[in-house]
Amino acid sequence: MPDVHAFLSASASHRWLSCTPSAAIEAKLPDKTSQYAEEGTRAHALAEKRLNRFLEGKPLKRKPKDVDGEMWEATEVYVDACIEKINDARKTSPDAEVHVEEQLDFSPWVPKGFGTGDMVIVSDDFIEVIDLKYGKGVKVSAENNTQMMLYALGLYNTYGMLYGAEKVRMTIVQPRIDNISTAEMSTEDLLAWGESIKPVAEKAFKGEGERCAGEHCRFCKAKATCRKLADYELEKVQEDLEPEELTDIDIVYILMRSDSIKKWLTTLEEYALDKAINDGITWPGMKVVEGRSNRKINDTDLARKALTDAGYSMDEIMKPQELQTITALEKIIGKKRFTELMGDNLIKPQGKPTLVPESDKRPPMELENVTDKDFDDDLL
Numbered sequence: 001m002p003d004v005h006a007f008l009s010a011s012a013s014h015r016w017l018s019c020t021p022s023a024a025i026e027a028k029l030p031d032k033t034s035q036y037a038e039e040g041t042r043a044h045a046l047a048e049k050r051l052n053r054f055l056e057g058k059p060l061k062r063k064p065k066d067v068d069g070e071m072w073e074a075t076e077v078y079v080d081a082c083i084e085k086i087n088d089a090r091k092t093s094p095d096a097e098v099h100v101e102e103q104l105d106f107s108p109w110v111p112k113g114f115g116t117g118d119m120v121i122v123s124d125d126f127i128e129v130i131d132l133k134y135g136k137g138v139k140v141s142a143e144n145n146t147q148m149m150l151y152a153l154g155l156y157n158t159y160g161m162l163y164g165a166e167k168v169r170m171t172i173v174q175p176r177i178d179n180i181s182t183a184e185m186s187t188e189d190l191l192a193w194g195e196s197i198k199p200v201a202e203k204a205f206k207g208e209g210e211r212c213a214g215e216h217c218r219f220c221k222a223k224a225t226c227r228k229l230a231d232y233e234l235e236k237v238q239e240d241l242e243p244e245e246l247t248d249i250d251i252v253y254i255l256m257r258s259d260s261i262k263k264w265l266t267t268l269e270e271y272a273l274d275k276a277i278n279d280g281i282t283w284p285g286m287k288v289v290e291g292r293s294n295r296k297i298n299d300t301d302l303a304r305k306a307l308t309d310a311g312y313s314m315d316e317i318m319k320p321q322e323l324q325t326i327t328a329l330e331k332i333i334g335k336k337r338f339t340e341l342m343g344d345n346l347i348k349p350q351g352k353p354t355l356v357p358e359s360d361k362r363p364p365m366e367l368e369n370v371t372d373k374d375f376d377d378d379l380l
Protein backbone atom coordinates (compact mmCIF):
# COMPACT_ATOMS: atom_id res chain seq x y z
CA MET A 1 0.00 0.00 0.00
CA PRO A 2 1.25 3.55 -0.58
CA ASP A 3 2.99 4.89 2.54
CA VAL A 4 1.07 8.16 2.50
CA HIS A 5 1.82 9.45 5.98
CA ALA A 6 5.62 9.49 6.14
CA PHE A 7 7.18 12.87 5.33
CA LEU A 8 10.13 11.04 3.77
CA SER A 9 8.24 8.16 2.21
CA ALA A 10 9.95 5.15 0.69
CA SER A 11 7.96 5.52 -2.53
CA ALA A 12 9.28 9.08 -3.06
CA SER A 13 12.82 8.24 -1.91
CA HIS A 14 14.18 8.17 -5.47
CA ARG A 15 13.14 11.83 -5.57
CA TRP A 16 14.20 13.16 -2.15
CA LEU A 17 17.52 11.31 -2.33
CA SER A 18 18.27 13.11 -5.62
CA CYS A 19 16.63 16.46 -4.83
CA THR A 20 16.80 16.91 -1.06
CA PRO A 21 14.39 19.90 -0.71
CA SER A 22 11.65 18.15 -2.75
CA ALA A 23 9.82 16.51 0.20
CA ALA A 24 9.48 19.85 2.02
CA ILE A 25 8.37 21.58 -1.20
CA GLU A 26 5.79 18.88 -1.94
CA ALA A 27 4.44 18.90 1.64
CA LYS A 28 3.15 22.44 1.07
CA LEU A 29 1.17 21.43 -2.03
CA PRO A 30 -2.27 19.78 -1.99
CA ASP A 31 -2.61 16.04 -2.59
CA LYS A 32 -4.35 14.97 -5.75
CA THR A 33 -5.85 11.54 -5.96
CA SER A 34 -6.19 9.87 -9.34
CA GLN A 35 -8.31 7.11 -10.76
CA TYR A 36 -5.12 4.99 -10.92
CA ALA A 37 -4.34 5.53 -7.23
CA GLU A 38 -7.88 4.54 -6.24
CA GLU A 39 -7.69 1.46 -8.47
CA GLY A 40 -4.36 0.55 -6.84
CA THR A 41 -5.87 0.87 -3.36
CA ARG A 42 -8.75 -1.46 -4.33
CA ALA A 43 -6.32 -3.99 -5.84
CA HIS A 44 -4.17 -3.97 -2.68
CA ALA A 45 -7.22 -4.52 -0.46
CA LEU A 46 -8.35 -7.45 -2.61
CA ALA A 47 -4.84 -8.96 -2.73
CA GLU A 48 -4.56 -8.68 1.06
CA LYS A 49 -7.90 -10.45 1.55
CA ARG A 50 -6.98 -13.26 -0.84
CA LEU A 51 -3.54 -13.75 0.67
CA ASN A 52 -4.97 -13.84 4.19
CA ARG A 53 -7.48 -16.51 3.16
CA PHE A 54 -4.59 -18.64 1.93
CA LEU A 55 -2.59 -18.09 5.13
CA GLU A 56 -5.64 -18.98 7.25
CA GLY A 57 -6.01 -22.22 5.26
CA LYS A 58 -9.39 -21.17 3.86
CA PRO A 59 -10.31 -22.09 0.26
CA LEU A 60 -9.81 -19.31 -2.26
CA LYS A 61 -13.12 -17.78 -3.30
CA ARG A 62 -14.66 -17.40 -6.76
CA LYS A 63 -14.65 -13.97 -8.36
CA PRO A 64 -17.30 -11.69 -6.85
CA LYS A 65 -19.55 -10.00 -9.43
CA ASP A 66 -18.44 -6.46 -8.54
CA VAL A 67 -14.72 -7.14 -9.19
CA ASP A 68 -13.58 -6.76 -12.79
CA GLY A 69 -11.80 -9.66 -14.48
CA GLU A 70 -8.54 -7.79 -14.89
CA MET A 71 -8.20 -6.98 -11.17
CA TRP A 72 -9.17 -10.52 -10.19
CA GLU A 73 -6.60 -12.02 -12.56
CA ALA A 74 -3.86 -9.57 -11.52
CA THR A 75 -4.31 -10.22 -7.80
CA GLU A 76 -4.30 -13.95 -8.54
CA VAL A 77 -0.88 -13.64 -10.24
CA TYR A 78 0.39 -11.70 -7.21
CA VAL A 79 -1.03 -14.19 -4.68
CA ASP A 80 0.39 -17.14 -6.68
CA ALA A 81 3.83 -15.47 -6.69
CA CYS A 82 3.59 -14.94 -2.91
CA ILE A 83 2.50 -18.56 -2.32
CA GLU A 84 5.45 -19.81 -4.39
CA LYS A 85 7.81 -17.69 -2.31
CA ILE A 86 6.30 -18.87 0.99
CA ASN A 87 6.58 -22.53 -0.10
CA ASP A 88 10.20 -22.04 -1.20
CA ALA A 89 11.15 -20.40 2.08
CA ARG A 90 9.47 -23.15 4.12
CA LYS A 91 11.41 -25.86 2.28
CA THR A 92 14.62 -24.82 4.03
CA SER A 93 13.12 -22.98 6.97
CA PRO A 94 9.84 -24.66 8.07
CA ASP A 95 9.17 -21.98 10.71
CA ALA A 96 9.54 -19.08 8.28
CA GLU A 97 7.23 -16.26 9.34
CA VAL A 98 4.92 -14.53 6.86
CA HIS A 99 3.22 -11.20 7.50
CA VAL A 100 0.80 -9.32 5.29
CA GLU A 101 0.59 -5.51 5.32
CA GLU A 102 3.50 -5.27 7.73
CA GLN A 103 4.43 -1.82 9.10
CA LEU A 104 8.12 -1.23 8.38
CA ASP A 105 10.00 1.30 10.47
CA PHE A 106 13.21 2.52 8.81
CA SER A 107 13.58 5.55 11.09
CA PRO A 108 17.08 4.57 12.31
CA TRP A 109 18.27 5.61 8.81
CA VAL A 110 15.61 8.10 7.67
CA PRO A 111 14.02 10.53 10.17
CA LYS A 112 10.46 9.38 10.96
CA GLY A 113 10.64 6.97 8.01
CA PHE A 114 8.09 4.18 7.82
CA GLY A 115 6.08 2.32 5.22
CA THR A 116 4.07 -0.83 4.61
CA GLY A 117 5.36 -4.08 3.15
CA ASP A 118 2.58 -5.83 1.22
CA MET A 119 4.02 -9.18 2.27
CA VAL A 120 7.20 -10.06 4.17
CA ILE A 121 8.92 -13.38 4.79
CA VAL A 122 11.34 -13.91 7.65
CA SER A 123 13.32 -17.13 7.41
CA ASP A 124 16.61 -18.48 8.74
CA ASP A 125 18.38 -17.78 5.43
CA PHE A 126 16.93 -14.46 4.35
CA ILE A 127 14.36 -11.78 4.92
CA GLU A 128 12.22 -10.72 1.98
CA VAL A 129 9.80 -7.93 1.23
CA ILE A 130 7.30 -8.24 -1.62
CA ASP A 131 5.59 -5.24 -3.14
CA LEU A 132 2.52 -5.34 -5.38
CA LYS A 133 2.47 -2.64 -8.03
CA TYR A 134 -0.87 -2.52 -9.81
CA GLY A 135 0.19 0.18 -12.30
CA LYS A 136 1.23 -0.82 -15.79
CA GLY A 137 2.62 2.47 -17.10
CA VAL A 138 6.27 1.96 -16.19
CA LYS A 139 8.07 -1.35 -15.66
CA VAL A 140 9.77 -1.19 -12.26
CA SER A 141 12.89 -3.17 -11.40
CA ALA A 142 13.79 -4.28 -7.86
CA GLU A 143 17.52 -3.77 -8.61
CA ASN A 144 18.94 -0.64 -6.93
CA ASN A 145 15.39 0.33 -6.04
CA THR A 146 15.61 2.74 -3.11
CA GLN A 147 11.96 2.19 -2.09
CA MET A 148 12.58 -1.54 -1.74
CA MET A 149 15.90 -1.02 0.04
CA LEU A 150 14.20 1.23 2.61
CA TYR A 151 11.49 -1.39 3.13
CA ALA A 152 14.24 -4.00 3.53
CA LEU A 153 15.94 -1.80 6.15
CA GLY A 154 12.60 -1.55 7.98
CA LEU A 155 12.23 -5.31 7.87
CA TYR A 156 15.78 -5.79 9.12
CA ASN A 157 15.05 -3.30 11.89
CA THR A 158 12.22 -5.49 13.22
CA TYR A 159 13.36 -9.04 12.45
CA GLY A 160 16.87 -9.02 11.01
CA MET A 161 18.87 -8.85 14.19
CA LEU A 162 16.64 -11.41 15.87
CA TYR A 163 17.00 -13.97 13.08
CA GLY A 164 20.52 -13.03 12.01
CA ALA A 165 19.65 -13.38 8.32
CA GLU A 166 22.62 -12.67 6.09
CA LYS A 167 20.65 -11.94 2.93
CA VAL A 168 17.78 -9.66 2.04
CA ARG A 169 15.51 -10.14 -0.95
CA MET A 170 13.27 -7.55 -2.49
CA THR A 171 10.57 -8.46 -4.98
CA ILE A 172 8.25 -6.34 -7.08
CA VAL A 173 5.22 -8.00 -8.64
CA GLN A 174 3.62 -6.00 -11.44
CA PRO A 175 1.04 -8.51 -12.64
CA ARG A 176 -0.59 -6.44 -15.37
CA ILE A 177 2.64 -6.32 -17.38
CA ASP A 178 3.96 -9.77 -16.37
CA ASN A 179 6.85 -8.28 -14.42
CA ILE A 180 8.23 -10.09 -11.39
CA SER A 181 11.57 -8.59 -10.43
CA THR A 182 13.69 -9.82 -7.51
CA ALA A 183 16.95 -8.34 -6.23
CA GLU A 184 19.14 -9.83 -3.55
CA MET A 185 21.74 -8.12 -1.34
CA SER A 186 23.84 -9.12 1.60
CA THR A 187 22.59 -7.61 4.86
CA GLU A 188 26.02 -6.04 5.19
CA ASP A 189 25.68 -4.16 1.87
CA LEU A 190 22.16 -3.06 2.73
CA LEU A 191 23.28 -1.66 6.08
CA ALA A 192 26.24 0.10 4.42
CA TRP A 193 23.83 1.70 1.95
CA GLY A 194 21.58 2.72 4.86
CA GLU A 195 24.54 4.45 6.54
CA SER A 196 25.48 6.19 3.28
CA ILE A 197 22.05 7.81 2.86
CA LYS A 198 21.71 8.98 6.48
CA PRO A 199 23.20 12.49 5.90
CA VAL A 200 21.15 12.90 2.70
CA ALA A 201 17.96 11.90 4.54
CA GLU A 202 18.78 14.36 7.35
CA LYS A 203 19.12 17.13 4.77
CA ALA A 204 15.86 16.10 3.07
CA PHE A 205 14.08 16.03 6.44
CA LYS A 206 15.15 19.62 7.10
CA GLY A 207 14.26 20.66 3.53
CA GLU A 208 17.85 21.70 2.91
CA GLY A 209 20.03 21.44 -0.20
CA GLU A 210 19.79 22.54 -3.82
CA ARG A 211 17.01 21.48 -6.15
CA CYS A 212 18.25 18.94 -8.65
CA ALA A 213 16.19 18.05 -11.72
CA GLY A 214 16.17 14.78 -13.61
CA GLU A 215 14.11 11.73 -14.38
CA HIS A 216 13.03 11.60 -10.70
CA CYS A 217 10.91 14.78 -11.20
CA ARG A 218 8.26 12.78 -13.05
CA PHE A 219 5.86 12.44 -10.10
CA CYS A 220 6.93 15.54 -8.14
CA LYS A 221 3.96 17.66 -7.13
CA ALA A 222 6.04 20.81 -7.77
CA LYS A 223 6.98 19.96 -11.33
CA ALA A 224 4.66 22.47 -13.03
CA THR A 225 6.27 25.52 -11.44
CA CYS A 226 9.81 24.30 -10.68
CA ARG A 227 12.33 26.51 -12.46
CA LYS A 228 15.08 23.94 -12.04
CA LEU A 229 13.01 21.44 -14.01
CA ALA A 230 12.13 24.04 -16.67
CA ASP A 231 15.83 24.85 -17.09
CA TYR A 232 16.63 21.15 -17.27
CA GLU A 233 13.97 20.43 -19.92
CA LEU A 234 14.93 23.38 -22.13
CA GLU A 235 18.70 23.29 -21.63
CA LYS A 236 19.57 20.86 -24.38
CA VAL A 237 17.25 22.57 -26.82
CA GLN A 238 19.07 25.87 -26.45
CA GLU A 239 22.54 24.41 -26.21
CA ASP A 240 24.74 23.53 -29.17
CA LEU A 241 22.45 25.05 -31.77
CA GLU A 242 24.10 26.46 -34.89
CA PRO A 243 22.93 30.01 -35.66
CA GLU A 244 21.09 29.13 -38.88
CA GLU A 245 20.54 25.39 -39.25
CA LEU A 246 20.18 22.55 -36.77
CA THR A 247 23.05 20.10 -36.93
CA ASP A 248 22.42 16.35 -36.85
CA ILE A 249 23.63 16.35 -33.27
CA ASP A 250 21.15 19.13 -32.36
CA ILE A 251 18.30 17.11 -33.90
CA VAL A 252 19.29 14.01 -31.94
CA TYR A 253 19.59 16.02 -28.71
CA ILE A 254 16.11 17.42 -29.15
CA LEU A 255 14.50 14.14 -30.26
CA MET A 256 16.06 12.18 -27.40
CA ARG A 257 14.42 14.58 -24.98
CA SER A 258 11.12 15.03 -26.83
CA ASP A 259 9.15 12.59 -24.68
CA SER A 260 10.24 14.24 -21.46
CA ILE A 261 9.71 17.77 -22.85
CA LYS A 262 6.20 16.90 -24.14
CA LYS A 263 5.19 15.49 -20.74
CA TRP A 264 6.57 18.56 -18.98
CA LEU A 265 4.69 20.88 -21.39
CA THR A 266 1.45 18.96 -20.75
CA THR A 267 1.97 19.41 -16.99
CA LEU A 268 2.50 23.14 -17.51
CA GLU A 269 -0.62 23.48 -19.70
CA GLU A 270 -2.78 21.56 -17.20
CA TYR A 271 -1.46 23.65 -14.31
CA ALA A 272 -2.07 26.99 -16.08
CA LEU A 273 -5.59 25.98 -17.20
CA ASP A 274 -6.49 24.76 -13.71
CA LYS A 275 -5.31 28.06 -12.19
CA ALA A 276 -7.25 30.07 -14.78
CA ILE A 277 -10.48 28.12 -14.23
CA ASN A 278 -10.35 27.49 -10.50
CA ASP A 279 -8.35 30.43 -9.12
CA GLY A 280 -9.32 33.12 -11.65
CA ILE A 281 -5.71 33.72 -12.70
CA THR A 282 -5.24 35.67 -15.92
CA TRP A 283 -2.09 34.71 -17.79
CA PRO A 284 -0.74 37.76 -19.67
CA GLY A 285 -1.34 37.43 -23.41
CA MET A 286 -3.53 34.34 -23.02
CA LYS A 287 -7.23 33.59 -22.60
CA VAL A 288 -9.46 30.58 -22.01
CA VAL A 289 -11.69 29.69 -24.95
CA GLU A 290 -14.02 26.81 -25.75
CA GLY A 291 -12.11 23.95 -27.32
CA ARG A 292 -13.27 22.48 -30.61
CA SER A 293 -16.25 20.17 -30.27
CA ASN A 294 -18.15 17.92 -32.65
CA ARG A 295 -21.88 18.08 -33.32
CA LYS A 296 -23.85 15.40 -31.52
CA ILE A 297 -27.41 14.13 -31.44
CA ASN A 298 -28.97 15.00 -28.12
CA ASP A 299 -31.75 12.37 -27.98
CA THR A 300 -31.00 9.26 -30.05
CA ASP A 301 -34.53 7.80 -29.59
CA LEU A 302 -36.09 10.95 -31.03
CA ALA A 303 -33.57 10.95 -33.88
CA ARG A 304 -34.31 7.29 -34.69
CA LYS A 305 -38.05 7.98 -34.75
CA ALA A 306 -37.67 11.05 -36.96
CA LEU A 307 -35.55 9.12 -39.44
CA THR A 308 -37.77 5.98 -39.57
CA ASP A 309 -40.89 8.16 -39.85
CA ALA A 310 -39.19 9.80 -42.83
CA GLY A 311 -38.94 6.36 -44.49
CA TYR A 312 -35.34 5.34 -43.76
CA SER A 313 -34.86 1.69 -42.72
CA MET A 314 -33.14 0.60 -39.49
CA ASP A 315 -30.37 -1.06 -41.57
CA GLU A 316 -29.61 2.28 -43.17
CA ILE A 317 -29.55 4.40 -40.03
CA MET A 318 -28.15 2.05 -37.36
CA LYS A 319 -24.52 1.00 -36.96
CA PRO A 320 -23.91 -2.77 -36.91
CA GLN A 321 -23.03 -4.04 -33.43
CA GLU A 322 -19.28 -3.96 -32.87
CA LEU A 323 -16.96 -5.54 -30.32
CA GLN A 324 -15.60 -3.51 -27.42
CA THR A 325 -11.92 -2.53 -27.67
CA ILE A 326 -9.31 -5.11 -26.62
CA THR A 327 -8.46 -3.02 -23.54
CA ALA A 328 -12.12 -2.94 -22.44
CA LEU A 329 -12.57 -6.68 -23.11
CA GLU A 330 -9.43 -7.52 -21.12
CA LYS A 331 -10.71 -5.44 -18.22
CA ILE A 332 -14.01 -7.35 -18.19
CA ILE A 333 -12.67 -10.85 -18.86
CA GLY A 334 -9.03 -10.70 -17.65
CA LYS A 335 -6.01 -10.66 -19.97
CA LYS A 336 -5.09 -14.33 -19.61
CA ARG A 337 -8.60 -15.68 -20.15
CA PHE A 338 -9.19 -13.28 -23.05
CA THR A 339 -5.94 -14.39 -24.75
CA GLU A 340 -6.97 -18.05 -24.28
CA LEU A 341 -10.41 -17.43 -25.76
CA MET A 342 -9.02 -15.54 -28.77
CA GLY A 343 -6.21 -17.99 -29.66
CA ASP A 344 -4.87 -17.28 -33.19
CA ASN A 345 -7.59 -14.72 -33.73
CA LEU A 346 -5.54 -12.21 -31.74
CA ILE A 347 -2.96 -10.73 -34.10
CA LYS A 348 -0.52 -7.84 -33.88
CA PRO A 349 -0.13 -5.92 -37.16
CA GLN A 350 3.17 -4.26 -37.98
CA GLY A 351 3.58 -0.93 -36.16
CA LYS A 352 4.51 2.25 -38.01
CA PRO A 353 8.20 3.31 -38.10
CA THR A 354 9.13 5.34 -35.01
CA LEU A 355 12.44 6.94 -34.01
CA VAL A 356 13.46 5.96 -30.46
CA PRO A 357 16.70 6.12 -28.42
CA GLU A 358 19.13 3.26 -29.02
CA SER A 359 18.53 2.04 -25.46
CA ASP A 360 14.94 1.03 -26.38
CA LYS A 361 14.62 -2.75 -26.08
CA ARG A 362 12.83 -3.25 -29.43
CA PRO A 363 15.07 -4.51 -32.27
CA PRO A 364 15.71 -2.11 -35.19
CA MET A 365 13.12 -2.33 -37.96
CA GLU A 366 14.00 -3.76 -41.40
CA LEU A 367 13.62 -0.59 -43.45
CA GLU A 368 14.02 -2.09 -46.97
CA ASN A 369 10.42 -3.31 -47.12
CA VAL A 370 8.80 -0.28 -45.57
CA THR A 371 6.32 1.36 -47.95
CA ASP A 372 3.59 3.93 -47.53
CA LYS A 373 1.07 1.29 -46.42
CA ASP A 374 -1.18 1.86 -43.45
CA PHE A 375 0.40 0.87 -40.19
CA ASP A 376 -1.56 0.23 -37.07
CA ASP A 377 -0.03 0.10 -33.64
CA ASP A 378 -3.15 1.10 -31.74
CA LEU A 379 -4.90 -2.23 -31.67
CA LEU A 380 -3.49 -3.49 -28.38
Ligand code: SF4
Pocket residue numbers: 015019021022025211212213214216217220221222223226227228229
Ligand atom coordinates in the same frame (compact mmCIF):
# COMPACT_ATOMS: atom_id res chain seq x y z
S1 SF4 B 1 10.48 19.16 -9.91
FE1 SF4 B 1 11.90 20.56 -8.87
S2 SF4 B 1 11.51 20.22 -6.69
FE2 SF4 B 1 10.59 18.50 -7.76
S3 SF4 B 1 12.20 16.91 -7.75
FE3 SF4 B 1 12.41 18.08 -9.66
S4 SF4 B 1 13.92 19.65 -9.22
FE4 SF4 B 1 13.21 18.88 -7.26
